[in-house]
Amino acid sequence: MREYNLNIAGYNIRLESYDDGPELVPDERFHLNIIPRSDYDVRIRVHHGIFRPGEDSERLFVAPYLVEIKGYKLSRCENFWSVYKENGDMLLTTNFPESISNKRATLKFSLTLREWDLYLENAGFETDPLEYPLDGLILYYLTAIKADIMIHASGVYYGGKGYLFSGISGKGKTTMSKLWDNVGAQVIHDDRLIIRNTDGVYRMYNTPVNRNDGPREAPLTKIFFIEHGSENELYPLREASAVSYVVANSIQHNYSPDMIARFLGSVSMMCSKVPIATLSFRPDRSIIEYLLRNE
């Protein structure tokens, strides 16, 4: 197809391809996110072609390609994707490590305008315009524009309350979501969530970065920073401690003081509204009883 809209975390993303672009074939994990609309929060026009940062561009950020093996991060490529600033525009260039062709992309975007352009090299006649890593990166910049928060976390909705469990890999996010799933909770996601503030109410949203569940969301009632333990114990966090935990577990590629200040402001505001605690937990049903008892 030549155009479609996606609802991801409440963001309405429109993708269009004209004569100079490929046929758009969204990956199966996005199928439940396609919505019958033509308005948008951001429109991405997809083109065949080469677009390189100019000599006057300023490189702001470069990310290596890391793979994780048994908890160790190994670098396989020093230049995976990069962000540049050029004449008021932002440019994001990337390779596609999971693609068998030598596909490359440049996304020309703005933090203030809604019209973006995606240039694809060696994409073939048809392609998924949101192939990894573009999916997560586009979502990340949308969170930055909207002052939202993207965080490593699992989230569940149970008894009218939404609980978010955050921590780095291995701390128990997936374990926790499975425990809640076993008692009938709705699992919003088990790895990555977007937190948004709409009219003063915080909600958490899933992302189709790794899963194909379709859009899920729930009100955000409490946040826990988790780790495995021999006993179930929670300790409330406040003020600077709460903010620092959220910041340390959030996904961010902030490359300017203004972006960082804006991000800290969002986190600080959320921490003043949503209760936050550290949680040591036994990986069994007792943690659910413990949390419900401590409501």
Next chain:
Amino acid sequence: MIDLDSVVSHSPDIVTRKTGNEYVLVPLANNIADMNRLFTLNESGAFIWELIDGEKNIREIVERFTEEFDIESETATRDVLAFMENMSNYLIIRL
């Protein structure tokens, strides 16, 4: 070498956020946030931080700290100097 006559100022490579009576400090490296090196300041640390302005020397800050927290001068001096040493070692403040 930091002493009571030293005048210190905030590093320009820090983004700060006050939350309640505390602070979160995020150091920058080449304009990029180093989220692995966040600092938090409790109420007394926040009080000292707000007195650092590139004009007062540490002796003046100690005097203000002593009054505010109603503690002995010797204790205040030790605490403030230790704070300044730490912040300087992490490049959060500079002479």
